[in-house]
Amino acid sequence: MxxxxxxxxxxxxxxxxxxxxxxxxxxxxxxxxxxxxxxxxxxxxxxxxxxxxxxxxxxxxxxxxxxxxxxxxxxxxxxxxxxxxxxxxxxxxxxxxxxxxxxxxxxxxxxxxxxxxxxxxxxxxxxxxxxxxxxxxxxxxxxxxxxxxxxxxxxxxxxxxxxxTDVVFALPRPQVERTRDVVLNVSGLLWAPNPHVDHAGYRTTVLGVARGLLAAGRRVTLLAHVLDSPVADNDVPAVHEVAALLDEPGVDVVVPEDLDDVRRVTASAALVVGSRMHACLNALSTGTPAVPLAYSRKFDPLLSDLGWPHTIDLRRAADPVAATLTLADKDLTADVDAVLDRAATLLAPAVAAVRALP
The missing domain is CATH 3.40.50 (Rossmann fold)
Known part of the structure; x- marks a missing residue:
């Protein structure tokens, strides 16, 4: 076939x-x-x-x-x-x-x-x-x-x-040690002028979240989820610019080699805060809590159906920095297992439908 x-x-x-x-x-x-x-x-x-x-x-x-x-x-x-x-x-x-x-x-x-x-x-x-x-x-x-x-x-x-639900939950879960604390994905799409959110406000949010985490003693890793390319929409320049603006020696920058690599990164984290939805879905599907910084309708309905209510909508949140830092203080690990069980249940009818075709 x-x-x-x-x-x-x-x-x-x-x-x-x-x-x-x-x-x-x-x-x-x-x-x-x-x-x-x-x-x-x-x-x-x-x-x-x-x-x-x-x-x-x-x-x-x-x-x-x-x-x-x-x-x-x-x-x-x-x-x-x-x-x-x-x-x-x-x-x-x-x-x-x-x-x-x-x-x-x-x-x-x-x-x-x-x-x-x-x-x-x-x-x-x-x-x-x-x-x-x-x-x-x-x-x-x-x-x-x-x-x-x-x-x-x-x-x-x-x-x-x-x-x-999203097919990312059909992928195998990498087995790695949790060596990272907070992984912060910065979206190059939102860092520059865009039709989704105010880019200046987004920059303020990202820097505020990063500085708030560092002030609380958290270790921060900046993650690119869209790799460098001639296209303007990529995360690599944005993560390097954030690192330069933070000017903190303990802040790491990770540009993954491929999908397997980024899933090992998310699996190694205690928490992922992400503006790319699949940065968050890679996190949840590898067993790591995620706080999505949403910019469109695609985020919250999918995550809510999975029983994951911890989404910050950048278009509506009065104080996205405070809301994100509040969630970062919570232990959300116990909620992830329920998400994985729910995802498996939701994927089953999709498999059955494809099996019935052609």
Missing amino acids: RVLTLWADDLSSNLGVRALARGTAALVERAHPGAEVVALHYGSGTAPTPVGDWRRLLRARLDPREPLVEWLRGFDLAVDTRAGDSFADIYGLRRLTTQSMLAELATQAGTPVVLGPQTIGPFGTRRARTLGRWSMRRAACVMARDSTSAEYAARLGRPVDVLS
């Missing part, structure tokens, strides 16, 4: 996208042991035609000389991850259009498309809502990774088939 994973691979500079690719492959392996899983993402070079622009995809549909449709026909199933949170227009209509068109090409090629566990919406424009409805109605199976997404899909007229 050959399965294609759309919009996630193990080469992305974003370790959250790598977690989605690896977690989706693990989910497929549970459903169809021994299946061949091929990952397709922006710039991966896996397909015979570049897939990062909707105009090229349209040409592939109309021009019989283009080999993409025939290549898609060679798979028994496609699991469309939408990079976890891109089935929305918060990152622009172009991304939504491109990703939706690739799913449609796979469907037209005769390959069933599953919308894997992901955030659904929000769609802020009529065109985006039309694309969202179309993609869900054309999918052989639709899965949400949180109940708010499931409710949103129902309002759009296509109830989900499965309510699950």
Whole structure:
């Protein structure tokens, strides 16, 4: 059996996208042991035609000389991850259009498309809502990774088939010693001007949390969860800038080599405070408490469904520094086991649904 994973691979500079690719492959392996899983993402070079622009995809549909449709026909199933949170227009209509068109090409090629566990919406424009409805109605199976997404899909007229959770919980848990205290993930996306939160306020929050932790005698490690690349959205410059501003000799900076490395880092910590959602999900799935500094709807519903209420919403919190430091003082370890049990329960119907296809 050959399965294609759309919009996630193990080469992305974003370790959250790598977690989605690896977690989706693990989910497929549970459903169809021994299946061949091929990952397709922006710039991966896996397909015979570049897939990062909707105009090229349209040409592939109309021009019989283009080999993409025939290549898609060679798979028994496609699991469309939408990079976890891109089935929305918060990152622009172009991304939504491109990703939706690739799913449609796979469907037209005769390959069933599953919308894997992901955030659904929000769609802020009529065109985006039309694309969202179309993609869900054309999918052989639709899965949400949180109940708010499931409710949103129902309002759009296509109830989900499965309510699950993030596929990162399908990954094995590394066994390492707890050698770090607080790991603080700094988001390069939020450190610079962005459409999600005020970047100056975010900088104040990060520095306030770090300084508050240090003043309380905590050891702080700064973590990049999106690796360095030519793209502006990466965490490496941000963590180095924070380290320079703190100017504390005891502050470590960690730039992981890959997904396995970052999961060993989160597993080695007493606490992770993160602005990248998958920094927090890597923490929880490796048995470490996490305090997410949320910037969008994708955070709280997913974490609340897992029974993890310890999220700070940067868009609404009156004093995110004080709220974070209060949670950092608490021992949240006992709550993590319940999260892992809940995640296993929520993943089971996703495995069953994939097993029933194609």
